[in-house]
Amino acid sequence: MSKKQVSIDFDGRKLIVPEGKTILDVAEEQGIKIPTLCHDSRLEPYGSCWVCIVEVEGARGFVPSCATKVRGGMVIYSGNENVKSARKMALELILSNHYGDCKPPCTLTCPSNIDIQGYVGLIADRKFAEALKLIKKDNPFPSVCGRVCPRPCEDACRRNLVDEPVAIDWLKRYTADLDLFSGKSYDPPLTPKTGRRAAIIGGGPAGLSAAYYLVQAGIDVTVFEGMEKAGGMLRYGIPDYRMPRDVLDLEINTILRLGIELKTNMRLGRDMELSDLKKDYDAVILAIGAWKSRNLRVAGENHRDVLSGIEFLRDITMGKDVRIGKRVAVIGGGNTAIDAARTSLRLGAAEVSIFYRRTRNEMPAHHTEIDDAIAEGIDIRYLVAPVAVEADGDSLKSIELVKMELGERDASGRRRPVPVEGSNFKAPVDTVISAIGQYADSLPLEVMEELLDKRGYLKGDEYTGATAVEGVFAAGDLLTGPSIAIRAIAGGKYAARSVLQYLKGKTPEHQTEFLSKKDDLLPVVSDDFKDENRIPGEKMKTLSPEERKHSFKEIELGFTEEQAVREAGRCLECGCQDLYECKLKEYARDYNAVAARFLGEVKKHPVDISHPFIAREPSKCILCARCIRICLEVQGIGALGYMYRGFSSLVVPSFDVPFGEEQTCISCGQCVSACPVGALTEKIQLGVKNGISIGKTVPLKERVEEGYCSRCSVGCSVEYRYHGPLLTRITDRNEAVNYGKMCKKGRFEQSFLNIPVSEKPIDANGNSIEFSLSCRLKSTGIPVKE
Amino acid sequence: MPEYEIIIGFGSCGIAAGARRAFDIFAEEAEKSSAKISVKPTGCIGACHREPLVGVRESDGKQYLYGEVDEKRAGEIINRHIHGGEVIRDWLVKPDYPYFTKQKKIVLANSGIIDPENMDEYIKVKGYKALKKVLFEMTPEELIEDIKASGLRGRGGAGFPTGLKWGFARNSMGDKKYMICNADEGDPGAFMDRSVLEGDPHAVLEGMIIGAYAIGADEGFIYVRAEYPLAIKRLNIAIAQAKAKGLLGDSIMNSGFSFNVHIKEGAGAFVCGEETALMASIEGKRGMPRLRPPYPAVKGLWGAPTNINNVETLANVPAIIRMGGHVYAETGTEKSKGTKVFALAGKIKRGGMVEVPMGTTLREVIFDIGGGIQGDKKFRAVQLGGPSGGCIPGSLLDTPVDYDSLTSTGAIMGSGGMVVMDESTCMVDVARFFLSFTQNESCGKCTFCRIGTKRMLEILERITMGHGGMEDIDKLEELAVKIKVASLCALGQTAPNPVLTTLKYFREEYEDHILRKKCPAKKCKALIRFKVVPENCTGCTLCVRVCPTGSVHGERRQIHEIDPDLCIKCGLCEEACHFDAIEITTGDIKAGVIS
């Protein structure tokens, strides 16, 4: 039967199309993307989300394209401003009551946005190799960071609202060390060489990170390092007891061995010129760090016993002899100050004090470092600032200090310390170490003055690293000012991405994605976790303060496997399982939707994990009713339904029981496949022991392979989904014979596929049974002769 | 032949006002002197503001209508009028009132005249004549033409031409078709359909059978809200009577045309009055509108072609057939024919059911028929169309009551709720009230209706609480405009109307709330304060005694004072005070203080 053809006007195009097609179908054929949320090709049009709307001349208002059939002479506008703004508003209204975090706060706080929930979850599931790969996607220095990172992620960790944060950093260290010391540590896959060349100036965390990502993309990379060895501040700024050299060397080697050329003792402005490099290479990344110490600006500071903190640390790490007195006064409150103080102690100082001009709350050093320093006997004095250093001939006599009090807030939001008049006092000292800040030496950059701002600092885009000079990028402390290692590593990663964009002829840009955040709508509070079990964090074995005070041996000794798995099990899995497939997230980005534009009441519902295979998170439900409809109209079951009216409307299992107690559900998973957001997700079963799912459901990027289900003779069309070697899910495919339908067996009962063959099989009672070829074959249904 | 026929208004309005007491008294009297009087109930007589109403019809045909007939008056009427022959003029509801003269009764012609539970009375007033005429003298097509000629438009709200709609359903292919009568009447404050069903159920039934004949349906449903037990009872009686007389059921009047009708009680959700939701509800599903097309005429109840009409629409039908479509079309305006029934309510002197020819102005309805504003306060606005409608200001009182003129004001004809508001009404609060109704009643399907109206409501709440900002007005408008054009059913499409019309005509009130933290009507509690007027206060302590929170202080014969922190603004003190010594002020609270 040939359908009648009609002519329509679609966005100004005259088209001849078969009558009876929907506007959405026509748009698809024309390659025009119209967002849809409540539409499901397996179901009748429904018309609830109103994001697919278009304008049709003569119609009363917008019409849903998913449900409107073309008629002869129809004039359709699918993308004018009116349509776009209405779609945007629809999305914003939906988002205003879509209470969920796309990504967890830990990841969002991490400067390099490491997939923390992902790797922590994989550790809980004992998939350590996959965890490591996930980390290395965003951080080539996990063993280093696992030791020195001040862990902003842990401050943001939601587990703080329950008891104490997940030991994110120590878990990273566990996984990374496991790999690093395995003897066959992980190398990322490299793409074929492109023949393009990049020069990276500075072999610190930023430079090496940039090199790591560029070399993976097939770029020939040369790193020019000014010092004798690569590592930058990691090597020359952090004492051994925190950052053992063997770990650092090994980890740097995992980067360099990918084919990066390292040239040491090459200093910009001394051994080479920027302009030459720019000529010789396709792109240049500046990552020379911030190595100059700020002056104290007090009388007498030029005495030889007044040392600069970073220079002091550098000399020690280089094995130089440094003269240090019995009484050491360290000025400052950052990690350099703490490191300098603790190092002084290890060099034999008897009395070490730290003088800081604000209070402990404002101290930039990490709180565990502060605790450790105090435990080792270092005296920290708050609200004091140096006024003068008094010498007595060759040696120092005392330092004069003034008491401070906190006044108005400054630009950084911290209260500015102001001196209390007449409160000066003196403290006897032999050595003063100043650690009040660092800055970059921009002298070698002055040859290209466009690079610098009026005050002589490098200017560049915070996200892309692009500078005013085309083809020259910056990363690390040089760009950001002195900061933490992971920020430099992230900067390196971003600069590498910008270089790649640049080499492709594109303007480097910072990719943005839409992220739904609970806190944008309604703050997450402890009460949200009132039913969560209190589980104290795993304690890492450390050297005692007595043991460590006088040695440079590493203090923190790492987790055991069981500790790591238990600790990872504490993760609350804050991010959304549907991260990589959520339609709402995709459209919100396409339409620049702002979730908080129509701020109002937000319905918080508890997560329902009672179902063995499906997690239900009604707070994320957008009420598209696809689950209800597919369950009833396609499967003929009707296990889900609506409840209440108006804004309170809700989708619930029938009789509003927990999903696991719903009597008619056949666990076909159709509702999950229909749900356009993360309100219905499946529990991915990676952590399986003795056939029982343990551990975490991890949102992972998947590779899809089309195939057929082999659990019975029907042979349903399915998609096998993998993350690396792991089978994550088996999902439906809208093709013969099942056309999107699936059964419980095919969909969910596949966790055994991830059981390593070496693990002993179990019988129905969970007892392990003798492992023999015949029983394995029997289990596949192949007849065997006994 | 009795000397006196006593007719008692037995609509819900009358019953609520105490008609049953009056009925009993007259019935008792009838027992005693059976020859002299007969007593019968009827539907709503119309002048609801004077219920209970009792009509006295003398044997010579003279009629008198008494109002406010309580026990005392009932006794007096028996003594003085029936036994004494004296008409008690002071209590009469005078028939020369504009209340009556400006009305024209087609739909309500029998209401208040006949006994709705007695089919013979309906037949006496030419009942079922129209049915007979169409069955034996007209083809369905001719019938549809006649309805088209009458210009009748749906009275359920949308105003769609009934003849056209019947034509669609007629032309739809199908062995099975349904005819539905929509008696869900969910608008708060509307009771037109209830009155018609209670007062003249056979007219609705007759209209429905005629419609079924027109489209070719053999089965029908009357969807009545369960809160209308009297209407349901009378419908059941009417159905049984009609069946018994062969006017309903198989081969009606031996014409070969069969039609059976069922009553379906609605559970009370407002949205179930929407035609597709109503059908879903009859099918036993959750009452939720669905996309149209397909329209019910093509795919309705259980997938069969279906026609659905409102009660009042159907009640017009027998009259149209009897007088002929062209004659009917002589009443009304060019595009709106016939009459419209309104439930006139609010701050009006004479509220009740009124039926006026289309084209009558609002001023005539409110001031001539309704007698103006209670307590001779100033007119503020009239709300038409309930939660889907809008508020019309005094400057537009000369707007004629017809579909198009009302729509052009931003309000709608709606199903016939007409609420009159005086100067003590806060228009922001009115908008908030209606929106909270629609928000609660939204079926929850559409994004804009479910969440958009909620966000609008929150903004209105914010404004009435004194926390609004001027940007809120923009946001309200932005949302309102989009909700109207991006919702599936008319609930969402019309929900912003009360806000849009109040913003259009009473914008300065919004600004008062926002900029001056002032509620001119002194209704928004957060923005008003109760104070003692020292000059008037006699220190009588009455207010101290009524105040539930102990916020009024003062010794006897001393000037009292109200503690603003304790006062919950319940207004009891103001009601109690005999000396006008409690005043309500607004606009004098500093923004920061409002919590």
Ligand SMILES: Cc1cc2nc3c(=O)[nH]c(=O)nc-3n(C[C@H](O)[C@H](O)[C@H](O)COP(=O)(O)O)c2cc1C
């Ligand atoms: C939310 C909503 C509620 C409605 N409620 C009623 C109602 O109570 N009674 C009614 O007759 N029509 C109601 N309607 C209108 C019906 O959908 C339909 O238009 C009407 O029954 C058609 O009859 P008519 O053509 O005779 O007016 C409602 C519409 C909506 C959108």
Ligand code: SF4
């Ligand atoms: S609980 Fe887990 S996912 Fe949530 S913030 Fe902490 S580590 Fe991240």
Ligand code: SF4
């Ligand atoms: S849970 Fe159901 S109704 Fe809610 S978003 Fe998912 S599919 Fe739609």
Ligand code: SF4
């Ligand atoms: S407009 Fe409102 S009531 Fe109507 S279908 Fe949509 S959500 Fe339901």
Ligand code: FES
């Ligand atoms: S209304 Fe068309 S996809 Fe939701």
